[in-house]
């Protein structure tokens with residue numbers, strides 16, 4: 001297993017990685033792109049965040065969901081509890097943030113597939129209100145792959161087994177160069 005696989009790949013560490021002692025330290029983007037350049041399918045267990053500041057799973061994003069995701073036999077799984085930062089109607093999670101949880105969870109399937117891909121379309125069915133302060137089990141799996149298209153499915157389930165939401169999405173496989181577009185960002 002290469003260090004790009006499973007728990008061996010640690011994007012959290014990329015901010016401090018120096019390419020070579022004779023050169024300037026790599027930028028965060030350069031280091032991230034390099035860490036993602038040759039994905040290989042991950043084994044079971046805890047998966048690394050997409051980046052430390054990812055809004056879905058980064059532990060350093062104070063506005064993020066901080067999803068913690070495991071690879072399973074079928075796909076991926078996370079248990080998540082929404083809080084006040086994700087509130088829509090009082091006491092109920094905002095639908096956009098529930099969609100964000102699904103979108104990010106789908107992004108973890110890429111570790112299973114060993115491909116880089118991005119969301120092209122995402123559909124969510126809101127079956128019941130998703131309550132703040134309640135644990136939900138989110139699971140996702142790849143349904144089919146057609147050329148560059150990955151069709152993926154997910155659901156969120158209460159502890160009593162009732163489904164509160166389902167989602168399906170199409171991800172399009174991209175080359176690592178796709179992420180170079182982030183270089184145009186003007187934020188400090």
Ligand SMILES: CCCCCCCCCCCCCC(=O)SCCNC(=O)CCNC(=O)[C@H](O)C(C)(C)COP(=O)(O)OP(=O)(O)OC[C@H]1O[C@@H](n2cnc3c(N)ncnc32)[C@H](O)[C@@H]1OP(=O)(O)O
Pocket residue numbers: 036039040050056103104107108110111112114115116117118119120121147148149170172174178
């Ligand atoms: C392993 C490591 C994991 C690391 C994870 C990485 C980070 C992930 C972070 C995760 C964070 C969470 C996730 C995020 O937040 S991802 C961020 C949100 N998503 C984006 O920013 C994507 C923006 N869109 C694009 O950049 C382009 O549109 C892309 C690259 C997607 C395609 O533009 P491109 O010009 O390249 O291709 P194309 O337009 O010719 O189309 C390509 C193919 O797709 C087919 N098609 C099109 N639409 C649909 C549709 N609706 N249903 C079914 N099929 C559809 C189309 O017919 C064609 O098929 P074919 O003719 O080839 O057969």
